[in-house]
Amino acid sequence: MTAVEIHTHKHRWWRSRGVQRFVQHRLAMIGMAMLFLLTLACIIGPYLLPYDELYIDLRARFAPPLSGDHYLGTDPLGRDIAARLLMAGRISLLVGFFAMVLSTAIGTVIGVVAGYYGGKVNSILMRFVDAFLAFPSIFLLLALAAFINPSPVMITIIIAVTSWMEIARIVEAEVKSLRERDFVMAGRMLGLRNSHIMFRELLPNMVGPIIVAATLTVARAILLEAYISFLGYGIQPPLPSWGNMLNGAQQYLATAPWLAIIPGITITIAVTSFNFIGDGLRDALDVRNDPA
Amino acid sequence: MTTQGRISENKGDSAMSGPVLSVRNLTVDLPKGMERKHAVQDISFELPRGEILCVIGESGSGKSVTANALMGLLPPLMHVSSGEILFQGQNLLELDEPALRKLRGRVVSMIFQDPLSALNPLMTVGDQVTEVMAAHGEGTAEARSARALELLTEVGLPDPALMLHQYPFRLSGGQRQRVMIAMALALEPDILIADEPTTALDVTTQAQILDLIQQIQRKKGMSVLFITHDFGVVSEIADRVIVMEKGHMVEQGVADTVFSTPQHPYTKRLIAAVPRLRETDRPSASSDRTDDPVLTVEKLNLVYRSGGGWFSRQREVKAVDDANFTLRRGRTLGVVGESGSGKTSLGRLLIKLLDSDSGRILYKGQDIASMKESDFRALRPKIQMIFQDPFASLNPRSTIGHIVTIGPIAQGMRKADARAKALRILEKVGLDAGAFGRYPHEFSGGQRQRVGIARALMFDPDVLVADEAVSALDVSIQAQILELLDKIQRETQVAMFFITHDLRVASQICDELLVMQKGQIVEAGPPSQIFYAPKNAYTRELVAAIPGADHALQKA
Numbered sequence: 001m002t003a004v005e006i007h008t009h010k011h012r013w014w015r016s017r018g019v020q021r022f023v024q025h026r027l028a029m030i031g032m033a034m035l036f037l038l039t040l041a042c043i044i045g046p047y048l049l050p051y052d053e054l055y056i057d058l059r060a061r062f063a064p065p066l067s068g069d070h071y072l073g074t075d076p077l078g079r080d081i082a083a084r085l086l087m088a089g090r091i092s093l094l095v096g097f098f099a100m101v102l103s104t105a106i107g108t109v110i111g112v113v114a115g116y117y118g119g120k121v122n123s124i125l126m127r128f129v130d131a132f133l134a135f136p137s138i139f140l141l142l143a144l145a146a147f148i149n150p151s152p153v154m155i156t157i158i159i160a161v162t163s164w165m166e167i168a169r170i171v172e173a174e175v176k177s178l179r180e181r182d183f184v185m186a187g188r189m190l191g192l193r194n195s196h197i198m199f200r201e202l203l204p205n206m207v208g209p210i211i212v213a214a215t216l217t218v219a220r221a222i223l224l225e226a227y228i229s230f231l232g233y234g235i236q237p238p239l240p241s242w243g244n245m246l247n248g249a250q251q252y253l254a255t256a257p258w259l260a261i262i263p264g265i266t267i268t269i270a271v272t273s274f275n276f277i278g279d280g281l282r283d284a285l286d287v288r289n290d291p292a
Numbered sequence: 293m294t295t296q297g298r299i300s301e302n303k304g305d306s307a308m309s310g311p312v313l314s315v316r317n318l319t320v321d322l323p324k325g326m327e328r329k330h331a332v333q334d335i336s337f338e339l340p341r342g343e344i345l346c347v348i349g350e351s352g353s354g355k356s357v358t359a360n361a362l363m364g365l366l367p368p369l370m371h372v373s374s375g376e377i378l379f380q381g382q383n384l385l386e387l388d389e390p391a392l393r394k395l396r397g398r399v400v401s402m403i404f405q406d407p408l409s410a411l412n413p414l415m416t417v418g419d420q421v422t423e424v425m426a427a428h429g430e431g432t433a434e435a436r437s438a439r440a441l442e443l444l445t446e447v448g449l450p451d452p453a454l455m456l457h458q459y460p461f462r463l464s465g466g467q468r469q470r471v472m473i474a475m476a477l478a479l480e481p482d483i484l485i486a487d488e489p490t491t492a493l494d495v496t497t498q499a500q501i502l503d504l505i506q507q508i509q510r511k512k513g514m515s516v517l518f519i520t521h522d523f524g525v526v527s528e529i530a531d532r533v534i535v536m537e538k539g540h541m542v543e544q545g546v547a548d549t550v551f552s553t554p555q556h557p558y559t560k561r562l563i564a565a566v567p568r569l570r571e572t573d574r575p576s577a578s579s580d581r582t583d584d585p586v587l588t589v590e591k592l593n594l595v596y597r598s599g600g601g602w603f604s605r606q607r608e609v610k611a612v613d614d615a616n617f618t619l620r621r622g623r624t625l626g627v628v629g630e631s632g633s634g635k636t637s638l639g640r641l642l643i644k645l646l647d648s649d650s651g652r653i654l655y656k657g658q659d660i661a662s663m664k665e666s667d668f669r670a671l672r673p674k675i676q677m678i679f680q681d682p683f684a685s686l687n688p689r690s691t692i693g694h695i696v697t698i699g700p701i702a703q704g705m706r707k708a709d710a711r712a713k714a715l716r717i718l719e720k721v722g723l724d725a726g727a728f729g730r731y732p733h734e735f736s737g738g739q740r741q742r743v744g745i746a747r748a749l750m751f752d753p754d755v756l757v758a759d760e761a762v763s764a765l766d767v768s769i770q771a772q773i774l775e776l777l778d779k780i781q782r783e784t785q786v787a788m789f790f791i792t793h794d795l796r797v798a799s800q801i802c803d804e805l806l807v808m809q810k811g812q813i814v815e816a817g818p819p820s821q822i823f824y825a826p827k828n829a830y831t832r833e834l835v836a837a838i839p840g841a842d843h844a845l846q847k848a
Binding site for chain 2: 182190201
C-alpha cells in the first residue's frame with residue numbers, strides 16, 4: 001500500500017470566498033459601520049452626556065436641538081433627548097437582540113425536528129407554524145401585552161413568540177434537503193441517536209441561512225418593539241425606548257417636530273443597517289456566487 | 293467487428309480530404325491560485341474526417357476543457373493563452389461570438405454527460421429539437437417539425453410521433469441521451485463532440501448508445517470527438533486515441549496500437565488499472581475452510597408504495613422480492629444489476645437503514661429484521677457500510693477525526709482510546725496522522741473514500757456493506773481502493789456485501805455474485821459461472837454489454 005500524499009493549502013476563514021464577498025458588499029459594510037457607531041454610542045454615550053435620561057430640566061422644556069447643553073433638545077418634561085435616545089437604544093437593541101436569539105432557538109428546534117422526522121410530525125409542526133403565521137401578529141402582541149406586565153423581558157418574550165415561524169420554515173426546508181445526504185445515513189449506521197444527528201451533525205450545516213434569517217429578525221423585532229411601545233403597550237415610561245419616545249411625540253408634531261424625527265431616524269438607521277447586513281450575508285453565503 | 297477493419301476502411305477518404313479540424317499548440321490558462329497554471333498545455337492533434345477520436349484521461353486531466361475550447365464554451369475564468377484551432381483554414385479562436393454561434397450546431401455540436409440537466413425540463417422534446425433549427429433560421433415551422441420527427445426516428449426512440457410531445461422527465465436516461473443526440477444532429481454537423489455521454493448510464497443502455505453513435509457516425513461520415521475516462525469504452529468505438537494527463541497530451545495514436553503497445557508510462561498505468569473480467573475466481577480471502585455464515589437472509593421483501601392519497605390509487609413496486617442468501621466470514625458477496633434493480637435497497641435493508649416488509653435477517657442466530665431501532669443500536673457497530681458518494685457521505689462541517697471517532701464515542705468508547713484507534717486505522721487505510729484535524733473538502737475523492745472506509749472499520753465490524761464504493765472514482769484510484777478492501781478483508785476476515793453496477797469491478801473482488809433484476813435475484817453463483825456460463829437471459833445481456841468485453845466472451 002503506497003502512502004497517499006495529501007496536498008492541501010491552508011484555509012484561513014477570513015480569506016474564504018464568503019468573507020471576501022461580504023467585505024466587498026458595500027451596503028453590508030455601510031450597515032456594519034452604522035450599527036457599530038450606534039451600538040458604541042448607546043454603550044458609552046450616556047456616561048459622556050451632562051444629563052441622565054430621567055433628569056427633568058423644567059427651565060428648558062421643548063428646547064430645540066443644538067440649544068445649550070441639550071444637544072438634541074428636550075422633551076415636554078424637559079428631559080434630555082440625547083440621553084433618552086441612547087438609553088432607549090440600549091433597551092431597544094437588547095430587546096431586538098434577545099428576541100432574535102429566542103425566536104431563532106424556537107424556530108430552529110421546531111424546523112429541525114419537523115424536517116428530520118418528516119411525515120406526521122412534520123405535518124403537525126408545520127400546521128402549527130401556519131396557524132401562527134395566519135394570526136395577525138400585531139394584534140396578538142397587543143392582546144398579550146394588555147394582559148401581561150410589559151417589562152422589557154416580557155416584551156422580548158412576546159416578540160420572540162410571534163416571530164419564530166420564518167426561521168422554522170427556512171430550517172425545515174434546509175433539513176429536508178440535507179436529510180437525504182449520505183452523511184446522515186452514515187450517522188444512523190454508526191448508531192448515533194436522532195437528537196445527536198439533528199443538532200450536532202445537521203445543524204452546523206445550516207448556520208449560513210440561520211444567521212441570515214436571524215439578522216433580518218433583529219430588524220423586525222426592533223420595529224415590533226417600536227410599534228407596541230408607540231401604541232403604549234410596550235416598554236412603559238419613564239423607562240425610555242425608541243417606540244415610546246415616538247408615542248410622546250405625536251401630539252407635538254407641529255410645534256416640536258424633533259421629538260418625532262430624532263427617534264424616527266434612529267429606528268430607521270438601526271433597521272436598515274440590520275437589513276443591509278442581512279442582504280450582504282445572504283449574498284456572501286450563497287455558494288451559487290462561487291465561480292465554477 | 294474489429295476496430296482494425298474500420299480504420300483501413302476509413303483511411304482512403306481521410307487521406308483524400310485531410311483532417312476536418314486541427315488543434316495546434318493549444319494552451320488554456322487556469323485562474324490563479326489553482327493547483328496548476330494551465331488547464332491544458334501545448335496540445336496539438338488532428339481530428340480526421342469520418343473517424344472517432346477518443347480523448348481519455350482521469351478527472352482533472354483537461355479533457356473536458358479541450359472539448360469546451362473547441363466549442364468556444366470555456367468558463368469565464370479560463371481563457372486560451374496561445375495556440376490555434378483550425379477549421380477549413382479558419383482559426384476558430386479568432387472568431388467573434390456571433391460568428392461562433394453560427395458555427396455551433398451547424399458545424400460542431402455537442403452532447404453532454406448528464407442529459408437531464410442539459411435538457412430544458414419545461415419544454416417538450418419536439419420543441420427542443422425544433423428550437424435548434426429555428427435558432428439557426430432553418431426551414432419553415434412545418435419543415436422543422438417534420439425533420440424533428442425524422443430525427444427522433446433516426447436515433448431509435450420508440451413511438452417518435454408521441455415522443456415529440458413528451459417532457460424530458462418522462463424519459464429514461466438512455467432516451468434522454470437519444471434526444472440530446474437528435475438535437476445535436478439537427479443541423480447535420482461535421483463534428484460531434486461527446487463529453488462522457490454514457491458515464492451516467494447503465495451498462496446495457498451504455499452499449500446501446502455507443503452503438504447508436506457509431507452507426508450514425510458511419511452513416512453520415514461525421515467526425516466524432518469522444519471524451520471518456522473508460523478504456524473499455526475506448527476499445528469499443530475509437531479509431532484513434534489521445535491520452536491526457538494533468539493538462540498534457542502524453543500519447544496519441546491508432547486505438548489498437550495504443551492498446552496493445554502503450555508507450556508512455558501513464559498510459560500503461562491507466563490500461564493496467566482498468567478493471568478486467570477475471571477468468572478464474574478470486575483466491576479466497578477466508579483463512580479457515582469452514583466459511584462460517586455471518587448473516588443469513590431468508591425470504592426478504594421490500595415493497596415501495598407511492599401515491600395512495602385520497603384521490604389516487606396506490607402503486608406498489610417490489611424493490612426486493614423474496615431474497616435469500618448468506619454472507620460468510622472473509623468472503624465477498626457481490627450484487628450486480630442495473631439502476632432500479634433493487635440492489636441499493638437490499639444493501640440498506642442489511643444495515644437497517646430501511647425496514648423490510650417481511651422475511652428474516654439472521655445475524656449470529658438473532659433475527660435483526662424485526663428488531664426495534666433502540667434494541668438494534670447496540671448491534672449497529674458490527675454491521676457497517678461504505679457509501680457511494682465520497683462527497684456526500686462525509687459531513688462537510690466535521691473534521692476527519694470527528695467523523696471517524698464520533699460513532700465509537702457515542703457507543704461508549706473513551707475519547708483518548710477512540711483517537712488512538714482512529715490514528716491507527718487512518719494509517720491502515722493509507723492516510724497519515726495529519727488527516728485527523730482536517731476537513732473533508734481538503735481531500736480528493738479517493739482519499740475521502742478512504743476516510744469512509746476508516747469510519748466503517750473503527751468498530752471492527754463483522755459485515756461491511758459497500759454500496760457502489762468505487763463507482764465515483766477514477767480507474768487508477770478505483771484499483772487502489774479495491775486493493776485496499778481486499779487487504780482489509782484478508783486481515784480482518786470481514787464478510788463483505790459488495791454492490792456495483794460494474795461487472796468488471798465485481799469480478800475483481802467478489803467470491804460469489806447475485807444478479808438482480810426488478811427486485812428479484814435472477815441468478816447466483818461464482819463469477820466464473822456468471823461471466824462465462826450465464827444461465828439466465830438477463831445475465832447474458834448484462835455480460836454482453838460490458839464495454840471492452842468482446843475478447844472475454846470470445847474466449848468463453
